[in-house]
Amino acid sequence: MTTPDATPAPPVPPAAVVARATSPANRHPVRRSRAVATLLTYLMLLAGAALMLTPFIFSVMTALKTPRQFNITPPLTLPDPATFENFTTLFSAQYQFWVPIAVTAQVVLVMVVGQLFSSVLAAYAFATLEFPGRDLLFWVYLSTLMIPAVVTIIPLYVMVTEAGMKNTFWGMVVPLMFGSPYAIFLLRENFRSVPSEVLDAARLDGAGTLRRLWYVIVPMNKPILATLTLITVVSHWNNFMWPSIIAPAKEWRVITVATAALQSQYSGNWTLVMAATTIALAPLIVLFLAFQDQITRSIGVTGLK
Amino acid sequence: MTTAVALRPGQRARRRRETAAAYTLLGPSFIGVGVFLVVPVFMVLVLSFMDWDLISPPRWVGPDHYADLLTSAKMWNSLLVTGRFVLMAIPTSIVLGLLLAIALNRGLPGSRLLRVLYVLPWVCAPLALGVVWRWLFDPSQGAVNVLFGRRIEWMSNPDLALPAVAFVSVWSSLGYISLFFLAGLQQIPASVHEAAKLDGAGPVRMLWSVTLPLLRPTTFFVTVTSVISSFQVFDLVYGLTGSAAGYPSGTTDVIAARIYQEAFVSLKLGPASAMAVILFAVLVVITVVQQRYFTPRITYDMS
Numbered sequence: 001m002t003t004p005d006a007t008p009a010p011p012v013p014p015a016a017v018v019a020r021a022t023s024p025a026n027r028h029p030v031r032r033s034r035a036v037a038t039l040l041t042y043l044m045l046l047a048g049a050a051l052m053l054t055p056f057i058f059s060v061m062t063a064l065k066t067p068r069q070f071n072i073t074p075p076l077t078l079p080d081p082a083t084f085e086n087f088t089t090l091f092s093a094q095y096q097f098w099v100p101i102a103v104t105a106q107v108v109l110v111m112v113v114g115q116l117f118s119s120v121l122a123a124y125a126f127a128t129l130e131f132p133g134r135d136l137l138f139w140v141y142l143s144t145l146m147i148p149a150v151v152t153i154i155p156l157y158v159m160v161t162e163a164g165m166k167n168t169f170w171g172m173v174v175p176l177m178f179g180s181p182y183a184i185f186l187l188r189e190n191f192r193s194v195p196s197e198v199l200d201a202a203r204l205d206g207a208g209t210l211r212r213l214w215y216v217i218v219p220m221n222k223p224i225l226a227t228l229t230l231i232t233v234v235s236h237w238n239n240f241m242w243p244s245i246i247a248p249a250k251e252w253r254v255i256t257v258a259t260a261a262l263q264s265q266y267s268g269n270w271t272l273v274m275a276a277t278t279i280a281l282a283p284l285i286v287l288f289l290a291f292q293d294q295i296t297r298s299i300g301v302t303g304l305k
Numbered sequence: 306m307t308t309a310v311a312l313r314p315g316q317r318a319r320r321r322r323e324t325a326a327a328y329t330l331l332g333p334s335f336i337g338v339g340v341f342l343v344v345p346v347f348m349v350l351v352l353s354f355m356d357w358d359l360i361s362p363p364r365w366v367g368p369d370h371y372a373d374l375l376t377s378a379k380m381w382n383s384l385l386v387t388g389r390f391v392l393m394a395i396p397t398s399i400v401l402g403l404l405l406a407i408a409l410n411r412g413l414p415g416s417r418l419l420r421v422l423y424v425l426p427w428v429c430a431p432l433a434l435g436v437v438w439r440w441l442f443d444p445s446q447g448a449v450n451v452l453f454g455r456r457i458e459w460m461s462n463p464d465l466a467l468p469a470v471a472f473v474s475v476w477s478s479l480g481y482i483s484l485f486f487l488a489g490l491q492q493i494p495a496s497v498h499e500a501a502k503l504d505g506a507g508p509v510r511m512l513w514s515v516t517l518p519l520l521r522p523t524t525f526f527v528t529v530t531s532v533i534s535s536f537q538v539f540d541l542v543y544g545l546t547g548s549a550a551g552y553p554s555g556t557t558d559v560i561a562a563r564i565y566q567e568a569f570v571s572l573k574l575g576p577a578s579a580m581a582v583i584l585f586a587v588l589v590v591i592t593v594v595q596q597r598y599f600t601p602r603i604t605y606d607m608s
Binding site: 037038041042044045046048049051052053054055056058059062070071074075076114117118119121122124125129130131132134137140141144146147148149150151152153154155156157158159161162175176177178179180181184209234237238240241245255256259260263264267270273274276277280281284285287288289292295296 | 320323324326327328330331332333334336337338340341342343344345346348349352359405408409411413419420421422423424425426428429430431432433434436437438439440441443446447448451452476479480484508533536537539540543544547560561564565568569574577578581582584585588589592
């Protein structure tokens with residue numbers, strides 16, 4: 001991928017630039033201190049970026065070593081030879097790491113479908129329809145944005161457990177799959193920017209409520225829907241607290257819960273644990289690199305949460 | 306609004322249809338927001354006045370749990386630990402995030418790639434990042450001590466454990482925070498900085514008297530959201546310290562970890578609910594105070 005700010009300078013610099021570059025003013029202390037400042041900025045940025053990246057590199061390096069290699073060589077040496085032994089161990093009958101991957105993938109899928117469905121419908125109602133109680137209701141929805149997850153987690157645990165759904169797939173997903181106030185708020189803001197003339201025209205053409213949603217609102221709001229999908233995938237792939245209390249049983253563990261369990265059960269067996277964290281982190285890192293523009297832009301706009 | 310005008314029968318029918326349609330469309334979200342968000346808030350309040358372990362029948366005990374929490378050393382310790390964590394992590398990540406944004410905003414070649422690298426930890430599971438750093442901090446086999454060339458017990462020394470957690474938190478949120486400042490910086494018109502330069506402002510003066518005041522809305526937003534999320538920090542701490550809550554000797558026992566421990570390990574739902582209510586109250590107070598402090602100061606017209 002080419003970066004626009006890395007475009008080369010025009011082949012023939014304007015006369016003024018040439019004059020400035022060759023004039024003695026170039027050695028002026030202010031100018032030189034600015035060059036030094038740029039260089040320092042660069043060095044700091046690169047050092048920081050290295051600090052961002054090295055933990056990931058080190059953990060993958062460790063995941064590619066056998067426990068023996070890891071114990072006899074310093075932690076920062078490259079794996080020689082690199083081995084997938086830890087990964088094959090994780091996918092063996094003993095650890096069955098495909099189970100948490102499959103469970104997490106299913107959770108994410110159900111969340112994306114459920115969240116999009118519920119939030120789109122609600123946001124559409126708030127954005128384009130007029131009905132008694134709309135403003136009060138929207139205010140209630142907005143104020144629920146302030147409720148922290150730690151506060152609702154105890155009652156949700158009680159609800160799901162009393163319903164006999166602890167350690168079941170649906171017990172884990174149902175409380176979170178019917179739309180979030182955040183998604184509804186985000187979509188409503190975007191749906192409102194669809195001009196009412198467009199919607200009125202569709203209505204005059206005989207398009208009913210659902211048709212206007214499907215043929216007017218949805219096609220005009222694809223970017224925000226894509227953003228919301230990404231946000232949902234990221235937050236549910238990474239979710240830990242809720243799944244860890246409601247579905248700790250082996251057959252319904254999500255990837256974060258399985259990683260935490262592995263770490264507490266085999267602490268010290270770092271090569272295996274790092275293979276697990278690699279599996280937990282890699283899909284999202286790939287997703288992020290593939291959609292980095294979309295994701296970084298959406299953070300600026302929405303505060304990815 | 307057209308409510309004052311007498312409606313023709315056709316219009317009235319249409320309005321009735323629209324109302325019915327709206328409430329149907331809102332149906333699924335009534336489950337998500339109503340049943341699983343609003344109802345739990347009232348439930349947690351009720352639970353905080355009860356004794357219950359989900360096995361024996363619940364018993365009403367009134368405000369006893371709140372009275373107990375007032376004198377509970379563990380509760381005060383958790384509030385203190387959380388406060389200490391917030392004070393270590395938030396100012397650091399905001400100052401560094403701002404500096405990072407200013408550096409990235411200079412348009413140096415490769416800035417976009419650097420930005421991606423800095424944001425990378427933010428999309429990763431905090432639990433998994435915590436586990437990775439737990440290994441990096443391992444006293445004998447971890448990478449950090451190899452780089453430092455000496456054996457330091459990062460995560461088992463009561464003086465170092467929480468700062469280490471705060472460091473990892475800053476590490477993972479730095480790039481994310483800088484994105485907000487970047488967006489804020491890009492909204493400042495170039496003419497503002499040119500005018501200041503003509504008036505003879507140096508780089509430091511420019512940052513202090515021009516850029517920072519104009520970034521106040523961004524700073525406000527970032528501060529509020531980071532403080533609120535830091536008060537709930539859990540996954541990262543769990544990954545770094547393991548299931549032994551608060552290890553070593555309670556110095557990393559943040560309030561969310563205490564609630565988790567009390568509710569789901571000790572199964573004391575009553576006291577845990579009371580803690581959750583207190584946490585909620587603290588967060589509401591913080592939001593209101595920050596709103597009061599910043600709102601009079603963010604009325605700058607940038608046009």
